[in-house]
Amino acid sequence: MQKDKLLTAIVDDHPIVIEGLKNMLKNEPNIEVVGGFQNGAEILSYLETGNVDLILxxxxxxxxxxxxxxxxxxxxxxxxIVLILSNRTERSIVVQTIQNGASGYLLKNSSLDELRLCIAEAVKGSICYSKEVMEILSRPSRNELIAAPRLTKREKQILELIAQGKTSQTIGEELFLSPLTIDTHRKNLLQKFQVRNVAELIMSANRQHLF
Known part of the structure; x- marks a missing residue:
């Protein structure tokens, strides 16, 4: 076995998909498929003792x-390296898997050329998507379609200070308000932007050019 081959594991609950991918990849000079696994427990067990460079x-x-x-x-x-190969097309799933460490996301109808390209990009440390996934990601998300909320002058002031990373205590001292009042404004801002935390609040406000 050549050392420059990527030891590759395929994880899919359909044996026919595993066999299809094995056949597709068997003539690739830089890939050696070490096995197909039909569930998470099997691949986790294999990883404890076997060497794997790439998981589809x-x-x-x-x-x-x-x-x-x-x-x-x-x-x-x-x-x-983990590359997702799935039929799931929800934007939220694509984003979450990349946040969880995946190096790319392809749909199962992707061509061998697309898979080759994504593997090559992943090896270089880049994140790669198949063409259809790129189209999914380019569509505006639900949050981006929500109109910018109307803010009072005080809320805009507090939002800017939150974006600067300042605590409720610090903001309260600057604006001569109690930290409890600032916390109330924070909660109101989260509700107005329909977000769960300060990080999402800042991202949403940035997208709507409020800074």
Whole structure:
């Protein structure tokens, strides 16, 4: 076996998909498929003793969610490259898997050329998507379609100070208000922007050019 070959594992709950990918990749000079696994437990067990450089991972598995499995693999085996190969087209799933450490996301109808390209990009440390996934990501999300909320002058003031990373205590001292009043404004801002935390609040306000 050549040392420059990527030892590749395929994780999919459909044996026919595993066999199809094995056949597709068998003539690739830089890839050696070390096995096909039909659930998360099997690949996690194999990783404890076997060497793997690249995992082609489906999102829908019988025993665990592929997004969670990706996160678990990357926590334990940081050098392993994970590429998602799935039929799931929800933008939120694509984004979450990349946040969980995946190096790319392809749909199962992708061509061999697209898969080759994504593998090459992932090896270089880049993140790569198939053409259809790029189109999904380019569409505005629900949050981006929501009109910018109307803010009072005080809320705009506090929002800018929050974006600067200042605490409620510090903001209260600057504006001669109690920290409790600032916390109330924070909660109101989260509700107005329909977000869950300060990080999302700042991202949403940035997208709507409020800074």
């Amino acid at each position: 991972l489906d999102i829908t598995l019988p025993d665990m969610n592929g997004m969670e499995l990706c996160l678990e693999i990357k926590k334990k085996y940081r050098s392993v």
